Amino acid sequence: xSNVTQEPSEPSAQAIAQAEALTATAVEALPxxxxxxxxxxxxxxxxxxxxxPTAPDIHLGHTVVLNKLREFQEAGHRVVLIIGDYxxxxxxxxxxxxxxxxxxxxxxxxxxxxxMEQAFKILDRDKTEVRYNSEWLKMESDQLFSxxxxxxxxxxxxxxxxxxxxxxxxxxxxxxxxxxxxxGYDSVAVEADVEIGGTDQKFNLLFGRDMQSxxxxxxxxxxxxxxxxxxxxxxxxxKSTGNYIGVTDPPEEMFGKVMRVPDAILGQYWQLLLSEDxxxxxxxxxxxxxxxxxxxxxxxGPDAPVAAEEHFNRLFVRHEMPDEVEDFSFxxxxxxxxxxxxxxxxxxxxxxxxxxxxxxxxxxxxAMPAEPLDYPADELDGRVLQLGKRRFxxxxxxx
RNA sequence: GGGGGAGUGCCCGAGUGGUUAAAGGGGACUGGCUGUAAACCAGUUGGCUCUGCCUACACAGGUUCGAAUCCUGUCUCCCCCA
Numbered sequence: 001x002s003n004v005t006q007e008p009s010e011p012s013a014q015a016i017a018q019a020e021a022l023t024a025t026a027v028e029a030l031p032x033x034x035x036x037x038x039x040x041x042x043x044x045x046x047x048x049x050x051x052x053p054t055a056p057d058i059h060l061g062h063t064v065v066l067n068k069l070r071e072f073q074e075a076g077h078r079v080v081l082i083i084g085d086y087x088x089x090x091x092x093x094x095x096x097x098x099x100x101x102x103x104x105x106x107x108x109x110x111x112x113x114x115x116m117e118q119a120f121k122i123l124d125r126d127k128t129e130v131r132y133n134s135e136w137l138k139m140e141s142d143q144l145f146s147x148x149x150x151x152x153x154x155x156x157x158x159x160x161x162x163x164x165x166x167x168x169x170x171x172x173x174x175x176x177x178x179x180x181x182x183x184g185y186d187s188v189a190v191e192a193d194v195e196i197g198g199t200d201q202k203f204n205l206l207f208g209r210d211m212q213s214x215x216x217x218x219x220x221x222x223x224x225x226x227x228x229x230x231x232x233x234x235x236x237x238x239k240s241t242g243n244y245i246g247v248t249d250p251p252e253e254m255f256g257k258v259m260r261v262p263d264a265i266l267g268q269y270w271q272l273l274l275s276e277d278x279x280x281x282x283x284x285x286x287x288x289x290x291x292x293x294x295x296x297x298x299x300x301g302p303d304a305p306v307a308a309e310e311h312f313n314r315l316f317v318r319h320e321m322p323d324e325v326e327d328f329s330f331x332x333x334x335x336x337x338x339x340x341x342x343x344x345x346x347x348x349x350x351x352x353x354x355x356x357x358x359x360x361x362x363x364x365x366x367a368m369p370a371e372p373l374d375y376p377a378d379e380l381d382g383r384v385l386q387l388g389k390r391r392f393x394x395x396x397x398x399x
Numbered sequence: 400g401g402g403g404g405a406g407u408g409c410c411c412g413a414g415u416g417g418u419u420a421a422a423g424g425g426g427a428c429u430g431g432c433u434g435u436a437a438a439c440c441a442g443u444u445g446g447c448u449c450u451g452c453c454u455a456c457a458c459a460g461g462u463u464c465g466a467a468u469c470c471u472g473u474c475u476c477c478c479c480c481a
Contacts, residue, residue: 233437259435266436285434316435336448351428354443360429367430388429 011036022071025275027199027224030206034221038193045077048192048220050133050183051119052084053111058118059244060295061228061237064272065196066122068225072194073127080190081119083112086134087182118247121299129190136189137182147181150214151207156180159203180204184211192220199224200236228272233262251300251308252322256390258292259312266291315390321365322392325384329398333377337361337368344385344393355387362386 230243
């Protein structure tokens with residue numbers, strides 16, 4: 001395929017240096033040396049990222065890739081952000097151990113909107129081209145068949161995920177099998193020069209080259225970036241496993257979540273999110289605090305970290321109440337504690353009873369006794385009800 | 400189309416007629432310790448008007464004094480052969 005490109009065979013020293021800078025944090029940049037030759041073409045490259053809007057929010061895991069795109073933009077290149085409104089309906093099998101349900105189009109569209117808005121917290125709008133892949137994937141079936149005629153089943157089944165699932169005798173839908181084709185066709189449609197993704201995307205990214213090749217296009221090079229572990233320190237960060245830090249999380253929550261991350265992955269967080277090592281000589285506590293401050297500042301502005309950190313100190317270090325507590329108004333008199341807790345925190349009454357029995361419920365900081373369960377409304381009015389360590393509501397006697 | 404296997408609580412997974420709201424593990428929650436975390440210890444983990452009652456082992460019926468366990472049908476999934 002090299003005959004269709006106008007790349008010089010030996011990249012300039014300058015291009016090599018530039019490529020090295022851009023791939024420093026990447027796990028792999030394939031094919032070897034290709035990026036430098038592309039950079040030498042002296043035109044802005046088209047850097048592709050596809051995101052399936054299966055959830056409405058962007059979390060820090062996404063930002064690793066977005067930050068890389070930003071670097072490309074700063075180097076004068078153009079980002080092609082593909083909203084996978086069509087592929088979201090299919091479901092990417094990458095890293096999956098089970099089939100996932102198809103999403104309904106309305107939800108996908110809503111997700112896509114918030115997603116993009118959040119992506120522009122990082123990307124430069126002026127150097128970004130946003131495309132929806134339904135634009136070209138909503139095709140006639142004979143056109144689809146001609147796509148499907150190209151790759152072989154054996155080729156598709158090579159991938160890890162499928163191997164594992166077959167070995168475990170788990171189902172793989174035909175649709176999932178076709179997914180890489182669709183993603184690959186995205187690359188053809190936007191004439192991508194470079195595609196970026198997490199290491200779990202390697203197969204799909206490489207497959208894009210196959211697709212481009214069958215359409216006799218220049219082949220994209222690919223860049224895989226490390227996967228950011230979630231706040232549990234084990235699994236990939238994702239909304240569905242609940243181990244994520246969202247870019248729209250309020251400052252206190254963002255700071256708190258950072259502080260709760262296991263020490264073991266602190267170094268990775270620093271590297272992947274800030275592209276540097278934790279400060280020399282700082283203990284894990286301080287390193288996490290600094291990480292938290294910087295992230296809060298990045299997403300909420302330079303003034304936000306102070307209040308967020310103070311909130312954290314108050315709640316978790318000094319075990320005091322937050323300065324602002326949401327009201328919960330109740331009408332019953334006398335008030336039945338389990339019912340009150342259920343209403344205020346969305347737990348079941350049984351759970352509430354257990355929590356009380358375990359000393360997990362406090363009123364103005366004092367643990368409540370198991371008995372009695374009923375209190376006169378006047379006695380509770382204005383006091384702060386607490387469940388566990390971090391859930392608070394100010395009780396307000398209402399009509 | 401034929402044959403075989405399986406569906407249990409948030410997840411995995413024991414249990415094949417009766418002290419089974421259902422072993423064990425994971426996760427989660429609460430308390431302790433702590434640095435916020437990890438590790439560790441203790442407790443909890445279907446619901447409720449809670450010394451008891453109700454609902455639950457894919458779904459719907461049936462057998463039985465009694466069923467997650469037996470029977471029938473339905474749905475779903477997996478494997479093998481074609």
